[in-house]
Amino acid sequence: MHEIQVDVRFSETxxxxxxxxxxxxIYLEEARIRFIEALGISMDVQQWNFILASTKCxxxxxxxxxxxxxxxxxxxxIGTKSFQLEHEIGCAHTGEVIAKANAVMVYxxxxxxxxxxxxxxxxxxxxxxxxxx
Numbered sequence: 001m002h003e004i005q006v007d008v009r010f011s012e013t014x015x016x017x018x019x020x021x022x023x024x025x026i027y028l029e030e031a032r033i034r035f036i037e038a039l040g041i042s043m044d045v046q047q048w049n050f051i052l053a054s055t056k057c058x059x060x061x062x063x064x065x066x067x068x069x070x071x072x073x074x075x076x077x078i079g080t081k082s083f084q085l086e087h088e089i090g091c092a093h094t095g096e097v098i099a100k101a102n103a104v105m106v107y108x109x110x111x112x113x114x115x116x117x118x119x120x121x122x123x124x125x126x127x128x129x130x131x132x133x
Contacts, residue, residue, distance in 0.1 A: 002035045002073045002129060005092055010065055019063035019098075028057065028087055028101050031071040035085065039125040049116075051108045053082065057101040068092040074131045081115040082106045083126050 012023035036050070037043060063069060070092040077084040082104055089099040107118045118126070 001131070002031075002038055004031055004034045004071050004073075006030065006069045006071060008063060008065055008067045008069060013065045017065045019065075019067075021057075021059065024057050024059070024063075024089065024099050024101070025055065027069065027071055027089060028055065028103065031073045031087055032085060032103060032105070035073045035129075039122065041122070049107055049109065051106050052103060053106045054104040055101065056103075057099055059099050061096055061098045063089070063091075063098045069098065070095075073129070075126045075129045076102070076131065078118065078123060078126050078130065080117055083118065086131070 006027050008019055008023075012019055012026070014020050032052075033043065068091070070090050072088045072090075074086050075083055076086045085103045085105065087099075087101040087103070088097060089101070090097045106115050107122070108114070109116050
């Protein structure tokens with residue numbers, strides 16, 4: 001399982017100090033980027049081969065300003081041309097689950113404007129984080 005920590009900034013909260021719903025998607029994007037980096041894939045946009053086909057977030061509890069969040073990421077499915085990531089966002093100090101999310105990433109050739117099979121080297125890296133649900 002891949003993990004990152006994020007500190008909730010004031011601008012990411014509403015008037016009550018709760019994390020805004022849209023802020024969770026920013027945290028999840030950060031988690032996906034760090035996950036892909038951990039696989040050894042370049043963040044050079046000229047070599048980027050992924051599109052986000054789908055994402056979903058279920059809000060379980062409330063997050064707050066100045067809270068440290070722990071975002072866990074793992075792979076739940078590897079298809080021919082795509083893979084699915086699962087995320088769990090929790091309080092880093094208490095372990096309380098705040099949100100659960102997933103995302104479908106498609107391996108994509110931007111020059112051809114078409115999806116392509118997930119390369120074997122990437123598939124091997126994804127298998128390292130594969131967790132059956």
